[in-house]
Amino acid sequence: MNWKIESLRDAYSRTLIDLGHLDERVMVFDADLSSSTKTWRFGKEFPERFFNMGISEQSMVTAAAGAALSGKVVFASTFAVFLSRAYEQIRQSICYNRANVKFVTTHAGITVGEDGATHQMIEDVGIMSGLPVMSVVVPADSVETVSMLYFLHDKTDGPFYVRLSREKFPVINDDDYEFRLGHSTTLRDGSDLTIFSYGATVSLSLQASEILASRGVDARVINMSSIKPLDSDAVIKASVDTGRIITVEEHSIINGLGSRVAEVLSENKPSRLVRMGMRDEFGKSGHSWELFDYFHIGVDDIVKTSEKLMKEV
C-alpha cells in the first residue's frame, strides 16, 4: 500500500494554532513536554494563552479545570503515561465539574519504542473510559487528528481524552474525511470476518486484510476511533454479517477496545471474538514497528489469527 507518512503531533500543533486564531478562548497547558507534544508551537504563537506548568501533572490538571470553569476551552498535553498520575484530579476536578478540558496525550502505546516499558502507556483507554462524563477518542492518522480536534472544539463542551502517538502513521483517510463522535468508519468491507481497531493498528489491520484477500479471506476492517461512546451498531452488524470478530490495539486487552466489543457482543449478538493486544504485560524497548511483531499484534499475527479463526468457526 502506498501511503504517505505523517506525524499526528504535527497535525495537533498545527490545528491548535488554527483553533487559537479562530477562538480566543482556546488556552493550552503542558507539563514540561511541550517540545515533544509540540504544544510549544501554540505557545510561540500565543504566549499569553500558553502555560508550561513544569513536571507537575496534578497542578496542570487542576489549573486546566479552573480555566475551563472560567469559560476557557482548554487543551492540556503531556505523555499519556504521565497524565494518569493525575487520574483522581481528572475524576474530581475535571469530570465531576464537567470542565471543558480536552486532554491530548502523546507517546501512548508501544509505539513509544526505544524509551521502553516505563513510557509505554497501555492502560489509558481503560482508565479514561471508566470515568463518568469522559469521552475517549483515538485518531488513526493525521487527517483524522485534525478533523477530530475541530469536532471536539466546535461541537462538544465536556471533557475528552485524545490519544496520540510518538510515531508517524500512514495516512489512511481521504482528505475529506470527517470524524463523527460515536461513529466508526468502515475502511474495507468484507463478509468473512471483521477486524475492529483504532490508532496505529488500523493501518496494520488494513495491510493484513490485503494479504487475507489474496488468500481468499474477505475481511471487513473498521476504524473504531470513537471508543467512548462506542459505535455499538457497527459491532452488532458485524456480528450478524460476518460472525468472527477480531479486535487489535496497542493497548491492554483488559479494558480496551477488545473488552468493549466483548460487552456489546455478549449483551446483543454473541459471536466468536479474539482480542489482540497487550496481554496483561508491560512493553519493552525496541523499534516501534518491531514491537508489534514482538507482542504478536503485527500484520502477520493478524493474518494468522484470522486464518485460524476461519478454520475454527
Place this chain on the structure above:
Amino acid sequence: MLVGDELQSIQEIARKIRVHTIKMTYSAKSGHPGGSLSIADILAVLYFKILNVNPEHPDDPKRDRFILSKGHASPALYAALALRGFFPVELLSGFRKIDSDLEGHVHRGIPGVEASTGSLGQGLGIGVGMALSGRINSLDYKVVVALGDGEMDEGNIWESMMAASKFKLANLIAILDRNKIQLDGYTEDIMPLGNIADKVRSFGWNVIEIDGHNVGEIYDSLKEAYSFSAGPTFVIANTTKGKGVTYMEGNPKYHGKPPQNEEEYIKALSDLGEKL
C-alpha cells in the same frame, strides 16, 4: 477595619453558620462539624464583607471566585451561601439527603458554588486556572481559596503553590484554616507541617498570619491581600477545630462526626447561644 455594629453583625452571621452546621450534621447523622466550625468566621467575613458576589447574578464574569478546597466543610459553606441569599435557608435541612442537591461534599450546581471539591489538595490548582483566566480576559476579579491544614500534606498544593508564584498571580489568595487537626489526629503527629509561614514564603508567596476567629483580623488580612499586587497572598488563619462547641473544640473525634445524641445536640446549640 470592622467596628461596632458591623463587627457584631459579622460575628452573628458566623454564629448562625455554626448553628446551621450543628443542625445540618445532626439531621444528616453524618458530616464534618469540626472543620466547619473552625472556618465559620472566615466564611462570614468573606461572604458578607469581602467577596464581590451577587446572588442575583451568580454567573457575572466579573465576580470574585471562592473555592472551598476543604470540601468537607460543606455545611459551613452551604449555610454561608444560604444566609447570603443564594438559595433559601430552608433547603439546608436537605443536607446529605436523597431528595436534595446539597451533596455531602461541596457540589457545583448549587447556586454560588464555583467548583466541586471534597478530594483534598485540588482547590488551589483550580484557583490558579481561574486566576490565569481572569488575567487573560483582563478582568480584575480575585480568586480566594480556603485550604485545610490537613490537605497541606497533598503534593498538588505545593505544585500549585509553585505555579501561582511563577505566574505572579496577585489575583489569587489562599486562606489556611489552621485548626491543627486532621482525620486521624493532630497534624503535627500525622505529618508535621512545621513552620508553614516560612515554607510558603520560600515558595514566593506573601504571607500574613492571623487569629482565624477574630473577624476584625480576618477582614484586615483579606483587605491587605486584595491590595497586594506583587504576587499571591497566603493568609494563615490560626483556628480551633470545633470552635464554639466546647466538647468538640480541639477534639479530633468531631472531624467527621456530628453530635452523637440529643444531649450532645442540645449542648452544642446551647454553647452557641441558640435558644431551643
